[in-house]
Each structure stands twice: as C-alpha cells, then as structure tokens.
Amino acid sequence: MKYPNFQLVILILIVCCLASCQHKKEAKQQVTDYEQNSINIDLVALFETAKQGKDTVITVVEDPVYHKMKKYKAVSALSILNNVERFSKIDIAKTKIVFECKDGYKPEMPLQLFLTAQPFIAYEDLDATEGAKWETIIKNGNKMDAAPFYLVYPNASPKDSRYKWPYNLIGIKLEPLSSLDNVLYPKDDQKSIVGYKLFQKYCITCHAINDIGGTMGPELNYPKSVTEYWIEDQLVKYIIDPTSFRHKVKMPKLEITKKESEEIVVYLKYMCRHKKEN
C-alpha cells in the first residue's frame, strides 16, 4: 500500500472531532445551567413601581465614597431580595452577587457574605443641598454623584475590601459562583493560572473576555485580542501604568508589579487561542 498509515490518520481525526464536540456540548450545558440559576433585578424599574420594603434612615459613620459621616434614605437590600420569587430556591453558598453600574463597572462578592453584612440600597442623600438629590463626589478631578442608587453597609468596615460599595448602581444579578467563570479558566495550561487569578482579581470588573465581565473598559479578547495588536513589552507596561501612555485615561493605575503584569499577559495570550465563536 502507498499510504500504510492512512486508516490510522482517519481514526485519529475522528477521535479528535468527537472530543471537540463533547467539549462544545459541555460548554453549552454550562451556559444553560448558568442561565437557569441566575436572577436579574433591574433596580431602576423596581423603584419606579413600588419600593420593595420599608424606607429607613441610616447613618454610615465612615462613608468610603464621601469620606465622612453620611445619612441616607434607604431600603434594606435583603427585603428586596426576599421579594424576588425565585430567591428562596437559590443555593446561597454557590452564588455570587454582581452589581451593575451605569458606566459598566461590575464588582461582585459572594452572596453569603453580602447577606450577613446588613446591606442597604440608598436612594436619597439626606446631606444634599436643597434641590439636589445627592452630594457631589469628586473623583480624579471629575464631579459626579451617586445616583440612582448606592449600596451601603451601616455596620461593615469600609476598610474591608471584601465588601463592595458600588454607586451609580442600576441593577443586581445573582449568578452561580464559578460556572461561567470556569469558561475563562485555563484548564489545559498551568502556566496561565496565575494570570487568570490576577485577571479575576484586578481586571474583570471593568473588562470582558469573550463577553464575560465588565463593560467599563473594552473587551480584551475578541474579535481581536489585545495581544494581537499591542507589542508585548508595551502591553505589560500599559497594564502597570496606563497614564504613561494615554492622557486622561479612565483605567486606574492598579499597583501591580511587572511580574504580575507579565503573568496577566501570559493569560491574555492563552485566551487569544480560545476566542468566543461568533
């Protein structure tokens, strides 16, 4: 025979195809499970109908956004959650709460931690001057306010970084902890795991990869990955200090080391080889 290994090659091809189909099926199943176990709450629409829960006046002794003592009109976040029909069916230990802000910022925390923190959704700032609903916040020289909603905890320490205090809050999502996050996990590449963890910690609140993550900054992976159009050592430098590249940049300097930035780039290069299919 001219091609003695022909049948073997075909066999290997078939096995590879089957394995890849299986992988896609698993990914689809993960996405369906994820949707069934998620709850979306549009706070703006909710407050337009009826406020869910008793109005309360609360005091925050050291407000981390206004940097002083503040008083707000607020509604308990737990009473809002308890009014959601499917909330009682959620497995709290396996769920995270994701906060959606007007500018696409998306911080998150474990639901369990949130539920024990006595969180309140503030909708009116009692220190605001006549005619204004909120006092002004000055951030990076820009003036803004906390409207429409600001999540506060009268009893949590503002120095504890596990608690998120999002303002300009518009919605809340409950999502399974680590099902879709797993889709971004570099299962088959040990070298990218450190970068994956750093990305989850520092970047995902603002940037999406394959459409998963915040939208305040640009999607970093598809259709083109940043690693395809940035020169690598410049990308590492940009991630450490964006202000040295662009004037009036919105991305903050994140206090990460060169080594950490390099690890993140290793991960971004891995994800470049695992792009979302259109």
Ligand code: HEC
């Ligand atoms: C608070 C939000 C925020 C965080 C956190 C953040 N970024 Fe950004 N990033 C932005 C915004 C907004 C831009 C768009 C440029 C600008 O205005 O700053 C950007 C731009 C970028 C760009 C340039 C994209 C391009 O196409 O030129 C890269 C790369 C990047 N970010 C990577 C990262 C990485 C990696 C992290 C985590 C270590 C991170 N960012 C954390 C908001 C953020």
